[in-house]
Amino acid sequence: MVKKPYYLTKSFRESKGFSLLEIIVVVFILSLLAAIVAPKIMGRTDDARIAEAKVQIRNFETALKLYKMDNGFYPETGQGLEALVVKPTTGKIPKNYREGGYLEHKKIPLDPWGNSYVYVSPGIHGEYDLFSYGADAKEGGDGKDSDIKSWEMQ
Numbered sequence: 001m002v003k004k005p006y007y008l009t010k011s012f013r014e015s016k017g018f019s020l021l022e023i024i025v026v027v028f029i030l031s032l033l034a035a036i037v038a039p040k041i042m043g044r045t046d047d048a049r050i051a052e053a054k055v056q057i058r059n060f061e062t063a064l065k066l067y068k069m070d071n072g073f074y075p076e077t078g079q080g081l082e083a084l085v086v087k088p089t090t091g092k093i094p095k096n097y098r099e100g101g102y103l104e105h106k107k108i109p110l111d112p113w114g115n116s117y118v119y120v121s122p123g124i125h126g127e128y129d130l131f132s133y134g135a136d137a138k139e140g141g142d143g144k145d146s147d148i149k150s151w152e153m154q
Contacts, residue, residue: 046135046143046144048112049112049113049135049144050112050148053111053112053132053134053148054148054153056109056112056117057117057130057131057132057148057150057153058153059103060081060084060117060119060130061130061150063084063102064084064128064130066098066102067083067084067098067102068127070094070096070097070098071094071095071096071097073092073094074122074127075088075091075119076088076091076092076121077120078090078091079091079092080119081108081117081119081130082108084101084102084103084108085101085102085103085106085107085108086101087101111132111133111148113134113135113137115133115137117131117132118130118131118133123151125151126150126151128150129149129150129151130149130150131147131148131149131150132147132148133147134146134147134148
């Protein structure tokens with residue numbers, strides 16, 4: 001006698017699916033897990049944005065150093081970070097500008113909060129100052145709203 005596959009058995013064909021009680025238990029368990037895990041994940045987004053801003057500032061610093069190595073000076077404030085992507089046509093014109101610019105993606109990214117980075121050259125704290133105003137997009141602030149400054153990064 002040949003045994004029928006499980007999907008052809010009477011009990012399998014007559015099965016109607018999950019009961020309401022089973023579905024309620026599963027939804028309850030998922031809700032409980034979400035209530036425990038979500039606050040831990042949600043609190044980390046500010047930390048991630050701050051870390052991303054620091055990484056972007058470091059990338060700008062590397063590009064600015066390459067710019068200075070090629071040309072002997074940093075871009076002026078009026079030329080801004082855009083000088084890392086497009087050869088400046090005003091102010092102090094670089095003579096040995098690298099073809100293709102100094103940033104890999106050929107564009108100046110906004111900070112993680114959607115605002116432009118601030119670049120000043122010559123700077124008050126060094127040859128240039130480079131910073132983001134943070135989450136509040138205003139000077140100063142504490143915690144997630146604090147400014148992220150190139151001269152204060154380790």
